[in-house]
Amino acid sequence: MSPLAIAKVAGRALVRNKMRSALTALGIVIGVGAVIAMVAIGEGARRRVEATFEAMGTNLLIVLPGSSTSGGMMGGTGSQATLTWADLAAIRKECKAVAAAAPLLRASRVVQSEDRNWTTGIVGTSPEYTTIRNWRIARGRSFDTSDVEASAKVVVVGETVVDHLWSPGYDPVGQTVRIQAIPFQVIGVLERKGQSPVGQDYDDTVLTPYTTFQTKITAGLGGYVNGAIFVSAVAADQTERAQDEMTSLLRDRHRLLPGADDDFSVRNLSEIAAAQQQGTQILTALLAAIAAVSLLVGGIGIMNIMLVSVTERTREIGVRMAVGARSWDVLAQFLAEALALSLAGGVLGIALGFAFAYALAAHFHWPFVVHAGVLLVSVGFSAIVGIVFGFFPARKAARLDPIEALRFE
Amino acid sequence: MTALIELEHVSKIYAAGDAEVRALDDVSLTIPAGQFVAVMGASGSGKSTLMNVIGCLDRPTRGRCRLAGREIGNLAPNELAKIRNELLGFVFQSFNLLPRTSARENVELPLLYSGVPARERAARAIAALGRVGLADRADHTPGQLSGGQQQRVAIARALVNDPKLILADEPTGQLDSRASMDLIHLLQDLVRTGITIVLVTHEADIGACAERVVTMRDGKIVADVVQTPVTAKAAA
Secondary structure, eight states, X not given: OOHHHHHHHHHHHHHHTHHHHHHHHHHHHHXXXXXXXXXXXXXXXXXXXXXXXXXXXXXXXXXXXXXXXXXXXXXXXXXXXXXXHHXXXXXXXXXXXXXXXXXXXXXXXXXXXXXXXEEEEEEEEOTHHHHHTTOOEEEEOOOOHHHHHTTOOEEEEOHHHHHHHSOTTOOOTTOEEEETXXXXXXXXXXXXXXXXXXXXBTTSEEEEEHHHIIIIIOOOOTTBOSSEEXXXXXXXXXXXXXXXXXXXXXXXXXXXXXXXXOSEEEEEHHHHHHHHHHHHHHHHHHHHHHHHHHHHHHHHHHHHHHHXXXXXXXXXXXXXXXXXXXHHHHHHHHHHHHHHHHHHHHHHHHHHHHHHHHHHHHHHTOOOOOOHHHHHHHHHHHHHHHHHHHHHHHHHHHTOOHHHHHHOO | OOEEEEEEEEEEEEEETTEEEEEEEEEEEEEETTOEXXXXXXXXXXXXXXXXXXXXXXXXXXXXXXXXXXXXXXXXXXXXXXXHHHHEEEEOTTOOOOTTSOHXXXXXXXXXXXXXXXHHHHHHHHHHHHHXXXXXXXTOOGGGXXXXXXXXXXXXXXXXXXXXXXXXXXXXXXXXXXXXXXXXXXXXXXXXXXXXXXXXXXXXXXXXXXXXXXXXXXXXXXXXXXXXXXXXXXXX
């Protein structure tokens, strides 16, 4: 028999028992649908976590000054200025795993436009900052080295600040704002970034050169970085190296004896991101494993129905053998029936799974991710389920003795 | 006439616990091509086993068995399937048509396994249905046909591959006497076209319509009579 003839015979047999075929395939529909939905949901969640950490910055590390101790009371991290501008320069120069480093000085100040005012975080930093934090300029430009050298009175504002000082969507480039009565020129607007993992609004900020910050916003310890240093590593797998390099460099520069505590701390945010990433991956694997169990149950359903079908059609098998069907023809026919059931179930399951995943993604505002690989794997998997669980009943049919089969009541 | 079936000292022995059952006990039988033979006997006499051996469904324990000059005693199952497909046609007591499947598709079944293309299958099935007078019922399913019509569809299925031999196992067992006579009339017509028929029955009036009656008891042939067949009257 040609494969086409086998397929036709199998198809006809399935159509003869529409309800039973549909219910048997339903087991696979649910199994494959569940696997697809779980993988898609897991992938969506993973992308969301990824996006959150990408918004935070690429391969980000933060160097914080150490804590101060006064009268036995330990101040918190960063309570004492221990990082110098020379330290920053050294990190830039000597740490090979560091791509860029920028200072971050922060103060809360009232910013005034012509007719409104808004209290926001003023950040004094260097031009590298936007690169380190993956932050694009939506309109205008960022400040550059010459602005830093000149302590230029320029600011780049976040969208939340634009919303409050002017109106949403307004282009304030070229406008003047006042901070502590000093006029600053708005030279750019930062692209909207949304919320940080802890719910802080990234866009509620104003960036200005750190030199300007130190002279016009705060008057602090000129030689120290009175805030943090943001660092990006050259690659995702280099963050640990960057951390080690900076730690040993700073210990060296601060002349800390072996065994003494660091007077600074280096936080590796990529590590936190990786941990979160791994968490979602484990969750996805767990969900998919549970879904796979339902696929297995669907496969057993196919085997069950095929066994019933073989018994019920014993005489048909006898007749087919009497008129010239070989064992192989019978085997092929029943395997084809099981395969057709599982493949039809698989295709419907893919549709169902994606519909479900799409609905969930839309509801939770997750990215909806479709992998061609998942499709191929599901179709392949349901085919394997059909062949594996169809084989035993098909072999039973093929091994029937035609005389016994014809006599079967 | 050349011999179509040649059985020489054929035995079929089944083990039943400690004892052995000789379903066929040293049977020798030669049937020439074109003969209409009735095999008669009580149940358990071995007539069904004889049919199964001739029909290549069962292999004899001992003895030689030739069909159309070919030794079939030692063939592998797949080769037996090929012989069944090409040389033989089966007609059963309970019709054994596929349910919810049209008469035409039922008749096509043997052609499916000899690899005939779909278009030719359909044409030959319609032609075979024509030979049994059911060309106009090609699209009916068994449920829509009477018992006699169903058995004629089964005969069309047996005919579709142009077999040399038709084996009919109690073909009238489930038919009323009128339908039975119609069917025997049809078989007698087929014999006239050169087909050999071996028919198992326990009804004497059916046996009377054959050219030769072989009677069996306890696995042995106890009578083998050539007679002038009664012509079955076609009711239609």
